Amino acid sequence: MSHRIFKMAVAQVYPLYLAKLERKGRTRAELDEVMCWQTGHDAASLAETVGQGVDFETFFATAPALNPEREKVTGMICGIRVEEIADPLMREIRIMDKLVDELAKGRPLAKVLRQG
Template structure:
């Protein structure tokens, strides 16, 4: 079976679409970077390098400093597919990113986007 073409697509070719999507909905690039950092562990310099050097999505995720352990809690639909049911690990990581960017653009509070646990009231 042929590899999905998005795996070889440069992260830099999709990144501007993420920026446009969140800014169009009143969110900031700083918030987008917070989401990317939370998911992948890349800092500002790492994100800038990934955009500048045209690394593929495969390399972007393979070189991610630290995928967040709570990423497995990302659920819901993206492109008509439930992200928690995606079997290919790389495709799931890509769709996790898409899902987080969608949630940010839809105006969800950052605490919900980043899956922060809110302690129960006593």
């Protein structure tokens, strides 16, 4: 089953993530760091990829190196436990949602990035 979000451009969601974080006093740099941590992009390749208007399916399929530490992301997002999501692409999207949510809730960046 293909979900509508799979074909949604990351560039459509990025400003929503950013607005959510900025309302809570977080920064674009923190958002980019989280997205780079999950996908293996550097800042330049992330900006280029998002700027190209790629959809989530392509974004994760072409990610340079998905971080194995992302498997440590657990908990509820959108009423669903991240670790129980069977579809790999949906799980990646929800992991990103969860990371952004944790930043917005004021968690230190090191903890969001599972560094201790």
